[in-house]
Amino acid sequence: MPELPEVETIRRRLSELIVGKKISNLEVRRARSFQGDSSLVLNQQILAVKRRAKLLQLQLSNGQTILVHLKMTGQLILVQADGNRVGGGHPTADWTASLPSTHTRVIIEFADGDKLFFNDQRVFGWLKLADPAAVAAEFAKYGPDINDPGLKLDLFKLKLSKTRRPIKLALLDSALVAGLGNIYVCDALNLAKINPVRPANSLKSAEIELLFKAAQHVISRGIALNGTTFDGKFVDVSGFAGHYQDEALVYARENQPCKNCGALVIKIRQGGRGTYYCKGCQI
DNA sequence: CGGAGTGTTAGTCG
């Protein structure tokens, strides 16, 4: 269930492995998982693998782009012609044995014999073939990436000052700022010592500045550690787990001591999702 | 059987 650091980890490895390859076939096993005319990808070369927010973009030689959103359970697994397997996403037991598996939704075959499998247990994720206008339309609904150097503190402050929603929910809203998911939002709020239930527009200027830096810090750490792997549910493109979970501040640490003040981390529910925070120091 | 899951969005209500 990848967040930005996990998607970025996949992008980097995939980029090394598939740029330059030519697509020889694309098989859609679950109609819901692929949108657009799949025949347009035939004989196209992969020019680049990019990322914006949590979306991957496979840029093709004919100007089209395959957009990939892994959502909660999507995985990309590359099986090379020599049988070696490298994947990324949220592995379920079925594909560790053989591919395609029951959760394989789309298969992209390359002319050299390598195959890229898109597996997705819950079928929330998708691949979408998009022309430049459609790509632009897709990204129009996203706010700037939290780790985009072009995102300035003033804009972040302005956006947060316009809503009284709980700060945690505001940060999860990708239209406000993109790339922050549950794990890194919980940790960023702990690092900045801000209570997740406070209305966003009640934060003081200095608090927002701390939060801005904290959010960028946890995302950077996540990328540096190749993402977060809970219960083996994420592996990078070489099949290795990420390691952010080893230094998570509060996420999934209910009843364990806060690394900042020692009080026990508690779990509450916001917007139907779990929030972990420390009552001791997140006032 | 009920509940929860690292994401997003359509629909509803005020």
Added chain:
DNA sequence: CCGACTAACACTCC
């Protein structure tokens, strides 16, 4: 029209 909240998407695991 906007903000805020909920259900829904589909499936597995505990």
